[in-house]
Amino acid sequence: MSSQKEDQSKDLFLHADGDSFFVACELTRRPDLKGKPVVVGEDRGIAVAMSPEAKKLGVTRGMPTFRIKKLFPEVVILPHHFDLYLEISGRMRQILSSYAREVEEYSIDECFARVRPSEIKYFGGEKNFLKELKEEIEKTLGVTYSLGLARTKVLAKQASKLEKPGGMVALLSREDEMKALKATPIGEIWGIGRRTVPKLTALGVGTAYDLVRYPEGEMAKKFSRPVLDLKKELSGEEIFEVRSNVDPRSQKSIQATATFRPASANPSVIWRELARNAEEACGHAREVRLASNKISFFVKSSEFKYRYGEAKLLFFSSDPGAVLNAIEPEFPKLLRKRERIRSTGVILQNLLREEKAPLDLFGRQMEALKRTRVEETADKIRKKFGKGSIGRASSMRRKKD
DNA sequence: TCTGGGGTCCTAGGACCC
DNA sequence: TCTGGGGTCCTAGGACCC
Secondary structure (H helix, E strand, O other): OOOOOOOOOEEEEEEEEOOOHHHHHHHHOOOHHOOOOOOEEEEEEEOOEEEEHHHHHHOOOOOOOHHHHHOOOOEEEEEOOHHHHHOOOOOOHHHHHOOOEEEEEOOOOOEEEEOHHHHHHHHOOOOHHHHHHHHHHHHHHHHOOOEEEEOOOEEEEEEEEHHOOOOOOOOOHHHHHHHHHHHOOOHHHHOOOHHHHHHHOOOOOEEHHHHHHOOHHHHHHHOOOHHHHHHHHOOOOOOOOOOOOOOOOOOOOOEEEEEEEEOOOOHHHHHHHHHHHHHHHHHHHOOEEEEEEEEEEEEEEEOOOEEEEEEEEEEEEEEEHHHOOOOHOOOOHHHHOOOOEEEEEEEEEEEEEHHHOOOOOHHHHHHHHHHHHHHHHHHHHHHHHHHHHHHOHHHOOOOOO
16 A cells, blocks of 8 residues: 555646636736726625735735725726626536536636546647637636646646635645645635634544545544535545536526615615515526525615525526515514614525426416516616616615615 | 625524424 | 334425526
């Protein structure tokens, strides 16, 4: 066992992570802003992505934009252009698919892939492989990605982080792996969050290396599957698969949430916001032709306390009217006197493809579909004349209070 | 940090059945 | 019922992610 020879026949895992992705995409349209401190998030009121120059100034993720403006007036703050990000992200995966066997769209700015050793050999080794891939992405798209190549998904994910931005890290020898694990604090491992860090620290586990070295049996007594899986992955054991070709219609939930200002304790204001959430979520569901029969919704107080409610539908629907009817009796239970609410949300769960939605005995399904058609008409009107032009009465009733 | 929005997976425990 | 053991399904909620 001592001279573990690296298995030449096994696929490797690649992780690609867009560098300051949203900002980088914006710069493809605004080359004049290159080298300047730029932040995306104008429309959300917080910094969602920062250019390296903005980070250097001290802008952090989540910082309110009003504060950025006050502290760093030289920062350029831009709104989102999601269509642009989606397009660049899609083209990135297309490029990657000519280098890799399977490609997983993990998020808008990250993907995983499986790479054949023969492919790497073809490029003359992992260094060249990564370099060619990186250059093609950069040349074609005008944005940069950090790349990580390793024996497992989690190792690849850690590898891409090591030299970000613009990183190209292959963690292939055991020595390199160990060095990387020792340099990785436990909290920086993908999948170890705020709650788990203190538990591990209490055991004297401070780095990824400590985690790998900790006796498995002891670990299993104190932690459950997610942590144990991570330990294995970091040790080089393949647990997580690359999930390519995931059907977007197999989505489990659709949610729409929004923060409003000022926060309000007025039930009709809060209800109006929920109605908008319901319309948004249902609109999205109709676009992908999914329907739900289980709705959860929440209010979030100005103290950031969440309160959830739940309602069942007797049939599958994507009609905001049906959703709101179901929610209505539960709604008052979430409210507390004088508690001010800053945001609300509606989550459609238990999604089913519209064409598979069962007809119920009383034909309510048909009723729902008919109403869906009414909503579709409304969707078209909105598309044509803008979002505010039509809505349910409940969300149109602005300015009553 | 006066702090946005959209997701997934895992687990414990209860309901129900044989 | 002063009752054993085992299985499945569902739900609430925790934890984590970008």
